Amino acid sequence: MARFIKNDKKETPAISTASLPDIVFMMLMFFMVSVSMRSTDRMVQVRVPQATEVAKLERKELCSYIYIGTPTPTYQAQYGTESRIQLNDSFRSTDEIRDFIAAERDNLSEVDRPFMTVSIKADQDTRMGIITDVKQQLRRCSALKIMYGARKAGKAK
Amino acid sequence: MADISFLILVFFLMVSTMDKEEGLSRRLPPLPSEDQKVEDQKVNRRNIIQVKINSNDRLYAGSEMMDVSQLKDKIKEFLTNPYDDPNLPEKEMREIAGLGQYPVSKGVISLQNDRGTSYSKYIEVQNELVKAINELRDQFAMQQYGKKFIKLDETKQEIVRKAIPQSISEAEPKDVKKK
Numbered sequence: 535m536a537r538f539i540k541n542d543k544k545e546t547p548a549i550s551t552a553s554l555p556d557i558v559f560m561m562l563m564f565f566m567v568s569v570s571m572r573s574t575d576r577m578v579q580v581r582v583p584q585a586t587e588v589a590k591l592e593r594k595e596l597c598s599y600i601y602i603g604t605p606t607p608t609y610q611a612q613y614g615t616e617s618r619i620q621l622n623d624s625f626r627s628t629d630e631i632r633d634f635i636a637a638e639r640d641n642l643s644e645v646d647r648p649f650m651t652v653s654i655k656a657d658q659d660t661r662m663g664i665i666t667d668v669k670q671q672l673r674r675c676s677a678l679k680i681m682y683g684a685r686k687a688g689k690a691k
Numbered sequence: 692m693a694d695i696s697f698l699i700l701v702f703f704l705m706v707s708t709m710d711k712e713e714g715l716s717r718r719l720p721p722l723p724s725e726d727q728k729v730e731d732q733k734v735n736r737r738n739i740i741q742v743k744i745n746s747n748d749r750l751y752a753g754s755e756m757m758d759v760s761q762l763k764d765k766i767k768e769f770l771t772n773p774y775d776d777p778n779l780p781e782k783e784m785r786e787i788a789g790l791g792q793y794p795v796s797k798g799v800i801s802l803q804n805d806r807g808t809s810y811s812k813y814i815e816v817q818n819e820l821v822k823a824i825n826e827l828r829d830q831f832a833m834q835q836y837g838k839k840f841i842k843l844d845e846t847k848q849e850i851v852r853k854a855i856p857q858s859i860s861e862a863e864p865k866d867v868k869k870k
Contacts, residue, residue, distance in 0.1 A: 555693040562700045569707030582714075583811040585818040587825055591712035653714065656810050663806030665813075669861070673722045681714040684814055 578603035578620045583658040584687035591681060596649050598638040600631070602664060603657035617660050619668065628664075631671040639677075655683035715817055720860060738780040738797045740769050744816060746807030759815055766823035770798050770855070787853045789846065790835070799858045820859055827855050 580603040591597060601620040605613045609625075618625045621634045639647055652672060656665055672680060742762070743751040750757055752765050772779040780798030787793050800820060804813055825840070828851050832840040840851055 551693075555696060558693050558696040558700060562696050562703065565700065565703040565707060569703060583814040585715060585814055587715065587818050587821040588713040589716055591714070594712055597712065651716075653712065658809070658811035658814070660810040661806060662804045662808040662810060662813055665810060666804070666806060669719060673719050676721060678719040678721060679716070680719055681712075681716050682814055682817065683712075683714040684818075686713055 575623060576601065576620075577606060577609055577623075577625065578618055578657070579606055580655050580657045580683075581659075582655055582683040582685050585684035586687050588684050588686045591651065591653070593649065593651075596642065596646055597651045597653050597681075598635070599653050599655060600634075600668060601655050602660050602668065604659075617657070617664050619664070628667045628671050631668060632675045635672070635675045635677045649679070650677060651679045651681055652677050653681045653683055715814065715821060717817075717859075717861070735781070735797075737778055739799050739801055740766070741801050741803060742816065742820070743803045744805065744808045744812055746805040748809055748812040750812075750816060759819055762816065762819045763823045763826070766800065766820060767827060769800075770796050770823070770827060772796065772798075785853075787850055790850050790854065793854050795854060795856065799860055801860050817859075821857070824855065824857050828852070831855055 578601050580601055602617055603620075604610075604615050605618055605625070613625060619628065619631070620626070621630065626634070635652070639650060642650060654665065654668065669680070672678070740753055741751070745751070750759060750762065752762055757765065769779060772782065780796050782794035782796050784792050785795045787795075802816070802820070828840045831854055832838055832843055832847075832851050835851075836843060836847060840848065843851065
């Protein structure tokens with residue numbers, strides 16, 4: 535009847551970690567492929583408004599970004615809480631958009647220039663005044679393809 | 692090995708952003724040149740609908756005040772003009788390659804906003820306008836090809852786009868007065 539005697543010393547063996555590197559590598563590869571680098575530090579708080587009819591941007595590399603919103607708390611002491619425009623890494627005025635667009639356009643190859651898109655990422659509480667100014671500036675330097683950043687809302691609104 | 696990969700993995704997690712690039716695409720009208728006459732831009736009154744948002748986020752379409760939820764149907768009625776109402780936009784027979792003659796509406800939606808309008812309201816209205824046009828395109832695609840607009844191939848999409856153009860004009864900035 536030795537079969538029925540319980541062997542109390544038997545424990546579950548430790549889980550083998552031999553495959554752990556493989557799994558980690560796989561995740562690493564996934565992240566490397568799927569992410570885009572955070573190229574600039576956000577200096578303004580932006581919560582883009584919701585919309586249902588959003589379209590995806592086809593070619594990300596042809597896109598320049600204009601961020602509009604209130605400065606983040608670290609910058610509020612210096613710049614106040616009024617909505618500001620951020621281009622690249624600094625706060626700028628509307629007049630400087632022209633230089634920014636010209637610089638961005640120079641970075642693109644000749645063939646891609648007509649397809650340049652300017653993505654306006656503005657906070658949902660921003661007033662339209664500043665956005666209208668930006669739009670007028672964009673028209674002035676004929677960067678006419680724009681995109682209003684928005685996040686997709688659920689179908690049931 | 693696993694440690695190093697973990698380190699790199701954490702690094703990528705930190706520096707990465709996952710947000711997708713999404714939004715509403717628009718084309719801004721080019722600035723009118725100096726010598727261009729104002730008369731050229733005059734559009735027949737019946738062909739234009741003015742959508743205004745004032746500084747209190749109130750919406751006016753045509754001349755009546757309305758809620759955002761009503762805007763879509765108003766725009767659809769404006770663009771299709773089902774009963775050939777003389778107050779709604781006229782249609783023009785246009786030759787579209789691959790389809791033939793089709794009455795294309797000459798209606799233009801003119802969107803005006805105040806400097807005090809909030810951006811979220813503005814996007815909400817823009818969204819409704821796009822939604823109206825998308826629904827019309829879907830309807831048209833269903834009739835012609837029995838498929839939804841997105842599922843059509845590129846050439847057919849182009850035809851639909853020509854038949855139902857997205858004619859939203861963002862007007863010159865002008866202060867909309869409180870009514």
